[in-house]
Amino acid sequence: MKPSGESNTQELFVSGHRACHGCGMALSVRHILKATGKEVIVVTPTGCLETFTSPYGYSPWRVPWIHHVFENAPSIAAGIAAALKAQGRDYIRVLVIGGDGATFDIGFGALSGMLERGDDVLYICVDNGAYMNTGGQRSGASPMFSSTTTDPAGTRSLGKLEMKKDLPVIIAAHGVPYVATASAAYIKDLEKKVKKAMQYHGPRYIQIDTPCPTVWGFPPDRTLEVGRLGVQTGLVPLFEMENGNITSVHRIKNRVPVEEYLRAQKRYRHLFSSDRGRQAIEKIQAQADENIKRFGLLKHSGNKGQ
Numbered sequence: 001m002k003p004s005g006e007s008n009t010q011e012l013f014v015s016g017h018r019a020c021h022g023c024g025m026a027l028s029v030r031h032i033l034k035a036t037g038k039e040v041i042v043v044t045p046t047g048c049l050e051t052f053t054s055p056y057g058y059s060p061w062r063v064p065w066i067h068h069v070f071e072n073a074p075s076i077a078a079g080i081a082a083a084l085k086a087q088g089r090d091y092i093r094v095l096v097i098g099g100d101g102a103t104f105d106i107g108f109g110a111l112s113g114m115l116e117r118g119d120d121v122l123y124i125c126v127d128n129g130a131y132m133n134t135g136g137q138r139s140g141a142s143p144m145f146s147s148t149t150t151d152p153a154g155t156r157s158l159g160k161l162e163m164k165k166d167l168p169v170i171i172a173a174h175g176v177p178y179v180a181t182a183s184a185a186y187i188k189d190l191e192k193k194v195k196k197a198m199q200y201h202g203p204r205y206i207q208i209d210t211p212c213p214t215v216w217g218f219p220p221d222r223t224l225e226v227g228r229l230g231v232q233t234g235l236v237p238l239f240e241m242e243n244g245n246i247t248s249v250h251r252i253k254n255r256v257p258v259e260e261y262l263r264a265q266k267r268y269r270h271l272f273s274s275d276r277g278r279q280a281i282e283k284i285q286a287q288a289d290e291n292i293k294r295f296g297l298l299k300h301s302g303n304k305g306q
């Protein structure tokens, strides 16, 4: 059977699953599959996506889907890709869609191996910045000064004190052909990047910022707004790297101070009640400024943009 070249209007991730209202991850997965078409096998490690799509007897997945343990999605995916190749069916493409805990932390060794071996897998991290399925514990992707259940903000604590791991750059350092960042709030851009990644073979990586109303603490009808604020502040830079070079950046049209993004979410509310909190906000603003400079995110800057 040949690839069918499906229209991207086909729904392959359907309604009726059990994600929270306004879940940025569920929205992203729906559009990832619109971009890939149905000739895919999806591998999902333990996490929200696995849990809300697999109540006994029901499934929103209209493509083959496998869940396994938390730490080995890249190994499972690599094995499936190798089997498809041996069968001469490698027109079926293999995708991992997994959370940031699985990607940045517990599955990172397996992911690095997959990248280094050159396995033909598109790995997509749906990044909500913590271990949401188990209540919002800190991960290597949690942003600095966010409150998590393992770094809770309090009279002495400002939340997580370490930087978010710069995983896209670490992945690019493995010499892979395609790395991109995307946002649930910019769906056309997300679909375009997934389609581009599907044109390459070998290991590819897309990291999607997926706002989580339940644990970030905002009303579920503000998911897109919060996601856009993340991008417009510069805290969530959207870019593509092909063969190690930055080939596009999503330019910021209306730059927003980080305070506006932070105020919209309960995970940062402790920053607004003390002088130390104010200083932390200044540090977060400095991170956004640095991203804007590093990636040339403003409309008038010289880098290749779109």
Ligand SMILES: Cc1ncc(C[n+]2csc(CCOP(=O)(O)OP(=O)(O)O)c2C)c(N)n1
Residues within 6 Å of the ligand: 046, 047, 048, 049, 070, 071, 098, 099, 100, 101, 102, 103, 128, 130, 131, 132, 133, 134, 139
């Ligand atoms: C080896 C192992 N450790 C811990 C767990 C418990 N656990 C299940 S899901 C999860 C959090 C997943 O976080 P992430 O990958 O970020 O996905 P999210 O739920 O945030 O989408 C944890 C800690 C587990 N299932 N297996």
Ligand code: SF4
Residues within 6 Å of the ligand: 018, 019, 020, 021, 022, 023, 024, 025, 026, 048, 052, 128, 132, 133, 211, 212, 213, 214, 215
């Ligand atoms: S906890 Fe967050 S990521 Fe998990 S299903 Fe709910 S909104 Fe989505």
Ligand SMILES: [Mg+2]
Residues within 6 Å of the ligand: 099, 100, 101, 126, 127, 128, 129, 130, 131, 132
């Ligand atoms: Mg997570």
